[in-house]
Amino acid sequence: MRIDLHTHSTASDGTDTPAELVRKAAAAGLDAVALTDHDTTRGHAEAIGALPAGLTLVTGAELSCRLDGISLHMLAYLFDPDEPELLRERELVRDDRVPRAQAMVRKLRELGVPVTWERVAAIAADGSVGRPHIAEALVELGLVATVSDAFTPEWLADGGRVHAPRHELDPFTAVRLIKGAGGVAVLAHPAAAKRGRTVSESVIAELAACGLDGVEVDHMDHDGPARQRLRALAADHGLLTTGSSDYHGSRKTCRLGEYTTDPEIYGEITRRATGAFPVPGAGGPQDPAPRDDARVVRTPDGRQG
Template sequence: MRIDLHTHSTASDGTDTPAELVRHAAEAGLDVVALTDHDTTRGHAAALAALPEGLTLVTGAEISCALDGVSLHMLAYLFDPAEPELLRERELLRDDRVPRARAMVGKLQELGVPLTWDRVAEIAGDGSVGRPHIATALVELGVVPTVSDAFTADWIADGGRAHVTKHELDPFTLVRLVKAAGGVAVFAHPGAAKRGRTVSDEAIAGLAAAGLDGIEVDHMDHDGPTRARLSALAADLGLLTTGSSDYHGSRKDVALGAYTTDPEIYGEITRRATGAFPVPGAGGIRA
């Protein structure tokens, strides 16, 4: 059983539509895929409508947080999307994305980059605009060779020359909100040091005590020693460990199913969730 619990569509910063994503997941031989767009659940309905037979969809979102000035992301699975308190916070996060991105474009222009807001908005389309859309525009302009190369101190990494902070939740508050909405909370790529500063093991222990369910261990941004350290930490804290591709379509060089989650861990996630349930495909529409 092949399970990928972290993917993105055009509802945020992926390049596959939700319908294309679930079709590609089935073609990649996945049995289960989670759609976890940034701060939004807008892609879920289209993904469910197109869900191929034999593929199960886990609904979720990757939600922005910050702790002591360090940005981090929380994967929230199988929560009730209509729960009002969590919905209100997701809307605040989503609505802050446009002014933040506009401000980053302005900083890049001050650095001499001939980037326009109109082009960034065009790349984002109907999705929740984010840094990967800006990074894509920088690649188009020849400023950087790849999207990943835009996420450096020279450009738009946390603390970089063109970085602008955004509204971000306290992760302890978010864990409480996700659990209150019947969901399961997993800390996304906690050891991805090349993206910027990471939180300490002590902070992860504090989140575990506050109800965090797990941490994402097998991820493209974690090297072997980091995975070993996180696995040991999870065992000490009684946390679940997941593996996921963090697929963004053509925006990142990683394939669906490149990293996967153990079926027993997936089973425990579904047992803990009460806000929503995995949906098995019934054929879907082709798009």
């Protein structure tokens, strides 16, 4: 089996619609793919409606967290999207995205950059607006060569000239909420130092003691030594290790299935989850309109509950 447990669609900051993403995942030879848009489950209904036969969808989200000024992301898999406490936190994060992005646009204009909020909003379209959409506007203006080049102290990186804070979860709270909603919690790209400061191994150990299920090890932003360190850390603390593309469509260079998760670990993730179940593809061609923070829970035989 080939399993990719970290992807994004236009429901947040990817460039493929959820329907396009699952079709591309099947074409890439994947057997299972997780849709983990930032702080939202809005793309799940569309992805399920277009899910090709032979491909299984793992519903999830990537939660925005911060600890001692360090930004980190928590992948949440197969949780109950109706669980009220986690839903309330996701809505707080999501609702804070627009004023935060507007604040960054204002800072850019104060620096003489002729970016407009209207253009950033148009780039985001129906997705949850975020820094990648602003970065794309900077690419269009010729100020940076790629979206990744905008995530520097000169521009959008944490603590950068135009960075603006937003509502983010404490990671320990995130783990508690994910587990409370019947989900599985995996720390995303914990050694991605080029994105900014990363949390220490002692913090990851503390998170493990509080219920963290795993760490994302095989990722494009982790070099060989970082992967070795993370595998050793995971072994020391009984954590699962995953591999994922962190696919964003044309906004990043990574390919679907570029890094994958071992089938035995995938099986353990599905065994631990009680909030929702993986959805097997039925080959449906329809593309239902995405709903706001779609709430889909499946029974073990795949029927909608």
